Amino acid sequence: MSDFPRWKYALVAVVLLIGIVYALPNLFPQQPAVQIQANRGGKVDSALEQRVEALFAKAGAPAGSLVLNGDRLLARFPNTDQQLKAYTAARDALGEDYVVALNLASTVPPWLRAIGANSMPLGLDLQGGVHFLMQVDNKAVMNQQMQRYTDDIRDALREKHIPYDEVVRLPEGVRIVLRAAADHDAALAAITANDPDLTLTTASDGVTVNASLKPEKLIAIEQSIVHQNLSTLRNRVNALGVAEPLIQQQGASRIVVELPGVQDTAEAKKILGATATLEYHAVDESVNPAEATQSGNVPPEDRLYKMRGGGSIVLKKKVIVSGDELVDASSGFDPQSGAPSVNIELNSAGAKKMLDYTTQNVGKRMAVVYIERIPETRMVDGKEVHTSRTSEEVINAATVNGVFGKRFTTTGLGLQEAKELALLLKSGSLAAPMDIVEERVIGPSLGQQNIVQGLRAVGLGLGLVLLAAAFYYKLFGLVADIALVFNLVLLVAVLSIFQATLTMPSIAGIVLTLGMAIDANVLICERIREELRGGSTPLASIRAGYQKAWATILDANVTHLIAAFGLMTFGSGSIRGFAITLAVGILTSMFTSVTVTHAITALLHGGRKLKTLSV
């Protein structure tokens, strides 16, 4: 049949082939595994591999395979029982130097993974775990900011010797009452020079000035807080030893944390609720850190610290500036050298201390210590004892190049390092309080049950629709059936390529798509029947059927797509999964129900003289 061009056959063949390849990984079941990574001080090497192998054997859970891959060791197990045994054994024996995590290892062959074909990640409702929705306390943030500006304004006025009656913090800004109207312009200049982000308005009495934050600055602050908290949470979750955590921003001021495999919410909450801060210390160059590490001897006014990324350093105990005096940190480029840099801003009190210190210590090194306090609860003699574990490490030590106070930059870092340091500095100093507004725990058995039921629903839903279509439309029904199966394959392939998470709502979306995809074929078949009844020849009926049905199919699907997109704008994660599945399903079904069936029909009927059609 000439009205189906050759390039379209090729297109159908290529798309189907790609679809099969990218959907294929989902057929390989994931394997229970234990993953071991180095924490501070630990080292992942073949020695560890042997040690772990012996450990597992002793625990009665020999690993199916043990692979050393870069900085992590992955042990696969035939079942979850063995996995859990091995996990407990490894966690108890390896201690704090390693992070031991439960994981699901992919069994997808390397050649598939090499072309980017991976199976869809499973949602929490299918594999069990905990889900938190956390909300940044914006009020507390505003309070913090306003407190800072109040202090700054006072200092600025004092520095310029401008007398004032009061500088008070209001919920939304700062009110300044000057002693004399004559000082007004000088006062405004002093404040603006110090804090350019403030909008100043003078009342009619000439001495009262109201300061408020510029709206764009407010938005920027909110965004940066969510950003900081995201990075802080990421760091902490890594410490928790969760294999594939999801930490994502949702809306303007919320963060979703999903921890697959975790069942103990209390433990997880403690880690998420940990507080962090930082301190600037002088480096004591007179002591050799390597010797000090060996001997354990350090001068009484010094302390030995571990460096992030290995090694150690000796610092003076005296704190120059601490994190609560830090106002802002951002990464950028040094205007002189063009090298990546971290720009730091201190409040007035911190600026004064920094100025005093740097005046006397140009050319010496100064270090940043990152301190994290993680609350812990342990059961001692049947009673809960609250303690906190503190982890301290030096994240950066740089030479003081000149005298500085309020604002200064740290260079000598890579671009990525500078970005990370800025985030770490901010997360340590400005950690905005977060409230948990939603929390879910899905038990592992429920996850398994959901998978089984979900798959059964997809299989039986598909099977029933296939039967009904073949029964009602005979040969054309069978053709539609082939297209429907391909629709499922394509849908899974597209979702896998985008690495969309498979959840129960998205399974519902798949079944719904399968039920509705057949609509296009119903439209086509009904049209063909109409044409036949109208007296057209079989081939002309097919041609007219496809042609006339197309406009309807297009209109119907566009309106349906609009509904799917409307759902997508809706924030909640599970609904989005459903909406994405639905939208992708509508698009793939338009291709399979129209183009693929047309290709098959053309192949079957093309070039033959037909008297009747089986429709």
Next chain:
Amino acid sequence: MEIFNPHSNIHFLSLRRYSITVSALLMVFAIGLIAVRHINYGLDFTGGVLVEVSYAQSVDTNTVRQTLESAGFQHPLVQSFGGTRDFTIRLQPKPGDSNTDQTARLVMTALTAKDPGVTMKSTSFVGPQVGAELRNDGVVAVVFVIVLIMLYLGLRFEKRFAVAALITEVHDTVLTIGFFALTQREFDLTVLASLMAVVGYSINDKVVVFDRVRELFRNTRRAEPEEILNRAINSTLSRTIITSLFTGIAMAALYLFGGPVLHGFAITMIIGIIIGTLSSIFVSSPLLLWLGVSKKDLMPVTKENPELAQRP
């Protein structure tokens, strides 16, 4: 095989007084139900604590409730969940109670004390503010979708089609929600998703009929609106019902085999499909007629679609 007589010419439009009256009454009834009985919102919308447990042996719902009440929980809502061994327990946290993770744990402690064979399957806590926000977002999303679809129909067809679709959409949505008020089934997030899918499905159905209306108007020389509308419904009738059956079959499979998590979703879809199918046949076209659709209104659009204009 053909179930429907291809030459059927049922005069649906002559039933319009009855069909519209019945629809209007149903709408009033549904709105009344929603106002009086309210919707039984799920945890997603109300906030609170939900614990899903599984017993080793069959247990009576009352036993579970009594165990919890004697442990000091106020008004625990215990529902059995696909059998006599699985239950969901819902609790409203007391105001000012911040330790909601404790609530879930305390529930488990109380239950295991009575019967050690009970295991926790899942727990959820949703803050009240999240729930309220979700309800707002849901309404906004439904309105947003309906308005966008109207705009599209206004552009592709004509404004009367958009208005008819809007009224029928609202009708279908309200009736489906009314079903939830009537049965007091739980209305949770997946049901909301399903409701939006119903909007999509139902509009799909209307568009197919409208498309035929447009085609018939353009291809018929002396087009009497009532006759055209009736022919459009009749010639798409078999498709309307067959597609509904097919989608219904898939949703029935989801209901029967997809497990309790998706029951709400599947049942909403099934109800929505039935209402949507009926309104495609009995409601949307009479509305078009009353809005005064005519051949004249549809002709200018052909400029955008020269292919259709060339046809005899």
